[in-house]
Amino acid sequence: MKEILVQAGAFCFMIFLGFLMKRIGLLSKADGGTLSIIIVNITLPATVIVSLANVAVSGTLFFLLIMGIIMNILVILIGSRVSKKRSILEQQFQMYSMSGYNIGNFSLPFIQGFYPLAVPFLLMFDIGNSVMLTGGSTLLIDKMIGSKKETSAKRIVLSLLRSVPFTAYLVMLLLRIGDINLPLELLAILELIAKANGFLSMFMIGLYFEVRLPKRALHLVKEVLFWRYLCGGILALLFAFVIPLNPMLRIVLVVLSVAPMPTFSVINSVKAGMPEETVGFTSSASILISLVLMTLVMMLMG
Numbered sequence: 270m271k272e273i274l275v276q277a278g279a280f281c282f283m284i285f286l287g288f289l290m291k292r293i294g295l296l297s298k299a300d301g302g303t304l305s306i307i308i309v310n311i312t313l314p315a316t317v318i319v320s321l322a323n324v325a326v327s328g329t330l331f332f333l334l335i336m337g338i339i340m341n342i343l344v345i346l347i348g349s350r351v352s353k354k355r356s357i358l359e360q361q362f363q364m365y366s367m368s369g370y371n372i373g374n375f376s377l378p379f380i381q382g383f384y385p386l387a388v389p390f391l392l393m394f395d396i397g398n399s400v401m402l403t404g405g406s407t408l409l410i411d412k413m414i415g416s417k418k419e420t421s422a423k424r425i426v427l428s429l430l431r432s433v434p435f436t437a438y439l440v441m442l443l444l445r446i447g448d449i450n451l452p453l454e455l456l457a458i459l460e461l462i463a464k465a466n467g468f469l470s471m472f473m474i475g476l477y478f479e480v481r482l483p484k485r486a487l488h489l490v491k492e493v494l495f496w497r498y499l500c501g502g503i504l505a506l507l508f509a510f511v512i513p514l515n516p517m518l519r520i521v522l523v524v525l526s527v528a529p530m531p532t533f534s535v536i537n538s539v540k541a542g543m544p545e546e547t548v549g550f551t552s553s554a555s556i557l558i559s560l561v562l563m564t565l566v567m568m569l570m571g
Contacts, residue, residue, distance in 0.1 A: 276383065277563075277564040284475040284478065287478070304469055308473060309434060312462055312465050313434050315466070316377065318441055321392060330389065333393040334394065337393075338398075339397075341368045362543045366551055368406050371559075372531070376391060379524075390518060403425060479546065479549040483544070494558065508526060
């Protein structure tokens with residue numbers, strides 16, 4: 270238990286450090302964009318390659334890939350149902366905020382510190398999660414609200430292939446299916462780069478962290494977060510006590526059920542027309558709630 274609390278405390282400190290650097294003016298929120306580019310295009314792909322380098326492809330891994338898609342679709346459908354009396358914009362915000370799981374910038378460094386062997390499971394789930402985040406969710410949400418925007422399957426595929434982490438997922442999956450190993454020298458270099466992913470991700474979250482919210486938006490944010498974590502809590506209980514799973518797979522799915530909003534949900538909500546400060550505060554609150562819940566899960570199940 271002590272180790273879990275120390276690890277969670279370390280993540281809190283990294284987030285606080287980024288927030289402090291922003292508050293005292295040494296860095297700005299714009300610097301978070303620079304860090305995001307480094308993480309998405311360098312440290313996260315390196316983590317993917319190193320973590321999947323020796324993985325034996327199995328039915329369990331493909332089960333997680335499918336779960337990454339199913340869990341997104343399920344919460345979008347629930348979000349549509351519970352927000353049907355609101356405006357179209359608020360419906361979109363509800364569905365985007367309830368769906369998606371922040372894996373590369375939060376869940377991955379969090380779980381990696383406790384269960385390194387669980388990382389391949391996490392990454393396979395993120396392949397399905399990425400399919401939804403980069404276009405699948407938008408396609409489904411647009412259909413449900415009756416939008417006339419065109420989001421084709423071709424556009425989703427192109428978005429996925431432009432994503433460096435997803436390309437790394439795809440290449441490593443094909444290499445492992447073919448039982449092809451990468452040179453040890455290359456993996457040693459990538460491992461050094463991958464070690465920076467955890468700190469940079471938490472520090473970036475601190476730079477983006479928002480503590481101010483217009484009062485008129487507070488009720489909406491409370492409802493959005495309530496439904497996100499109610500659904501997450503129900504899924505976590507199902508994975509923990511109802512659905513028969515092996516212990517490592519159970520821990521991964523329970524933790525992911527209470528993971529925070531991903532960056533793509535923030536981007537898509539702002540694109541839909543939601544005020545940036547409202548979405549930013551919701552994302553920040555989601556990170557704090559998830560940090561507490563994920564720590565409790567690790568303490569209870571670890």
